[in-house]
Amino acid sequence: MSAPVLDSELACHVLLLRLAGRLPDQTLWRFRDWLGEGALPTLARTMPRALLKHDIDLEQNEYQLLCDALLPHGADRHQVSSTLGIDEIDEDRYSFAMIAPDRGNAVDTVGVVVNAVMRGRPEVGDVRESWREASQPGRPAKRVLLVDAVAGMPRLTGELQRVLRALGDAEPSVEVLPSNIDLPVYHRAALESSRFVCAGSAPASGRLVSA
């Protein structure tokens, strides 16, 4: 049985979720911002080429998401076709921690602001955070915000990204997770080492509970 066809915006959102940890953070947050603003035609002309330049192969289901998301908006079919990879993708490249090792007992302004913005929101379930350990020694751990949501995922992602940027995170990692998808390895690993931040008023899916 084939996967259900998603609308372009949601397909692109899910694809960008699956690219977390694979596409550079610098590029990923920008694409998510553009999607949050409804700039699918812009993504159609830039995203396939970015995948090729960063040497990112897509699995079959991801490739289908790319086709659903961007071909209707003018993506180059040749570039899109070239993104389909053959080999299995190694997704288990990061480790996560519940608390940033270098932050100790520091005041967490970001947590306070996220709580103030997200608490009680109707489309938001649980909000949790995890810290992705740096792939290179000497670099700080990176905050990953995990949000369970039932509607308006791309726009919510963009909104939270802007809040985090204004607070000093230049390349925010905001993962707004729809309830009807299988979580990628990256997000499952992050959830396993996450802590609760706040909750909206949407019913919690029960997925955002640390193991």
Added chain:
Amino acid sequence: MVEVHDGLGVSLRLHNLLLVLAGRLDDSALSEAREMVARSRLDEAVELVAGALIAGRIPLSTAEQQELSTVLEQSRSDPELAMQLSIGESAYAHRFTGMNEPDRGIAGALDRTLKVLPDLRSVHAVWRNTPAGSVPGPLPQLVVLVAMGADGHPPAAAYRLDAAMRRAGISAVVEVSGPESPITAYHQAALDVAATVWNADSSVQRAAPAQPATAAAPTPPPPMAPPMATSAAAAPAMPPVTSGSSPASIPPPPPSPSDSSWADSVKAVGGANALMADAAQSPPTLRALAPVKDLPPPPKGEGSPKTPRHEAPKPQTAKVPPKPPEARSEAGKGERPDRRVSTAELSAAEGTQLRKALAEDPEKGRAMVANIQPHDIVELPALDLDDPQLSERDRQLLRELHEELAERERAESDKVGANGIDKSKPSWWDGYSGS
């Protein structure tokens, strides 16, 4: 007609477009795009710019849209992206302040970079208290304004300076202008209150020791720091666009009346500097960001380089051209004290020996002077003509000797570029393709 473009032309064009968009596009996009330009990833850079403008619904003028479309095409990106841009008037008001030491730690962070990059003229720093673009970062934002001469390559310098700042833990957006770069209300407002970090003409005095990264980062001012300058709008500053033309081929419109004072001040100091003369005759949109200054180092205790300036810098030439002989003779004694502090340092024994040689045989004395190498020339001792042991002939010979040493030093300094680059030797820069 298809025109062949070298990478350098497109990169400069894109660099100038980024300057025009400063204050309208978010600082991250500007910095990332500049890095991509420097690394010859022009298509990625222009797509990033276009995407950020489209998603942020940031309006451009028709000329700016046309320029972006041309750059998209020249960098082998999809020019259709430009059709998605919003067209309209932009009215961004930015506030800058030179208070709270925006220049702190920057000279140390850029120390080596300033020595290596060719033809840098000046570095200024200022805090911006207002957000830029649709996805702004934290405030205040440190803005570093760098002016280059014609021998420099602004896109490469912008990236290298930005990288050096980041290595030192200083988060800033670096705006580098060349002699033909556009100047916007944004840059002028920033420059009006910016603190001077470094100036090529007084780099020896102002070179700061490298500081640890943690200590080097400037401390942002309090959020309610009083604004010292405001740019009413990021006025469209795009030069007239001719499809397929390079930036250099854009004909500068005639100078407007408002430029006259600037041009006059350039002429007043000799008018020999072609770079500044060109800039003065160019419209505001084509001027360098910072007028090149040749101010003498300020006296200790007042006007120190770290003191924020609260008025626009007065444009002057980079180098005062040598005065004609008659002018020098008319200047008389008034010039000599200045000259002696920057010529040759001779020991007392050498001085005595030279004096003796000059007294015995003027030609032999001049030969000794001729043997002094450029790198030996450091400082000329005070011309002590009051020494009772000197005859009138000795005094005359010593005056001639000082004149000659000063002349030689001036000739050497003309040969050596602003950052110690010997212009007579080919440099790596000459071979830069930009592609």
